[in-house]
Amino acid sequence: MTNYFLKCDISGIQSFIFNVPSNGAAKALKSRSVYVQMIAKDCSEKLKNFFGEGNSKELYNGGGNFYLKFNSDKSESEIHSFIDENIYKDKITQDIFAFVSFIKDNGEKIDKLLSAVNIEVNKEKMKRPLSFDLLDAKPVKFNEDQFNFIEGINRQVPDGDFEWIAEKSEGDSKLAALKLDVDNLGMLFKERSEEDYKIMSDALKDFFDSELLQLINDLKMQQNIYVVFSGGDDCFLIGSWNKIFELTIKLRNKFAVFQRYLKTKITSLPQSDITFSAGIVVFQPHYPMLQLANEAEEALSESKLAEGKNSVTVFDKTLNWDDFEKAEKLKNTFVDLINDPIERNRESKSLLQIFRLVNPIKNELPKVWRLKYYMRRNVKNSNVEKLKQIFDDYSQALLQQHVKYSGNDKKNPDIYLVASRWAELLLK
Secondary structure, eight states: OEEEEEEEEEEOHHHHHHOSOSTTHHHHHHHHHHHHHHHHHHHHHHHHHHHOTTSEEEEEEETTEEEEEEEESSOHHHHHHHHIIIIITTSBOSSOEEEEEEEEOOSOOHHHHHHHHHHHHHHHHHTOOOOSOGGGOOOOOOOHHHHHTOOGGGGOOOSSOHHHHHHTSSSSOOEEEEEEEETTHHHHHTTOOHHHHHHHHHHHHHIIIIIHHHHHHHTTOTTTEEEEEEETTEEEEEEEHHHHHHHHHHHHHHHHHHHHHHHHHOTTSOSSOOOEEEEEEEEOTTSOHHHHHHHHHHHHHHHHHSTTOOEEEETTEEEEHHHHHHHHHHHHHHHHHHHOTTTTTTSOTHHHHHHHHHSOSTTOOOOTHHHHHHHHHHOOGGGHHHHHHHHHHHHHHHHHHHTTOOSTTOOOTHHHHHHHHHHHHHHO
């Protein structure tokens, strides 16, 4: 019997899931998401049956990938033939394909095996089989039998369509999409034992499944949050825009507790925090789904480019999580000011627009004088001190940014831009 390490990589998931018309998108997205899960489940079961009971061990299954360790007395050519006949040929559509590769397992550490098998999978992607007719690819259809086998977080679907979910938003009737994944996961798995790898992958899968689902239930957001997919170390959610914002903060705080617990189970993990990054996109209910997916991916990529990652990108601005929570609190201040009966007739939503008017274009000097002009013309005496402090802090943040100040007391002017946009949506 020879020991092997295998990876199945379902490629093209995002373009496949989101390539649906805007009308009826909610049902179509779930249908395709379920289909992807069925591919992974079916491929895993077929391979396990082929290798025989007790001869394989699944180390990870999530996010369209799974890893198997197995031993077999079959020749490598027999294994390849089985994959070609039973995995490749019946798992093809125009957009999605299950790539499978395996290598010999000579007792190397798990990170070495992961690196080696990923190289082989990438080779397979370069020589994707072409012995089929794309025109014969069958359309993906949704039915209850497909959906019934799904358990946990991926079964979280509100009763109505996206327009119905948008109407449940506070303020503006819009939706938001949240895409996130764990930072530096490859480094976390590096130099781990197989046991530690299994503990970590199972824990992450559980967090983005049962713990996320529990959080949605605890916050009573079952009719606000639509789970496109979640599992492994990432998720993609669509929901009432204000609930997505709230859930994102709660989820980040819950993950901070989770990662501290994980370090008690795997003591060799680094002392620095394990974090995740996110991208949030606010959009109209009938927005093109494929474009939405691309924009959410781009927002997440911007967060990953930030120093230290551990960030969220929203309204085209990237904030670390502490600054995002500051933006939430500042948003509440803006809403209270504008809803103040004393100010309501004078201090309109122009308060929220002044932050963008003052914000410089490229390398221009910030127009901070506009803040004083605005104070003199628009603000009642009762609120002068409160707004003066906000405007002074914003001015300082803009000037620090202009001179590329890097001291420990550096302020981020983007907090004010995010907070003002956030408040605008609530007040529409």
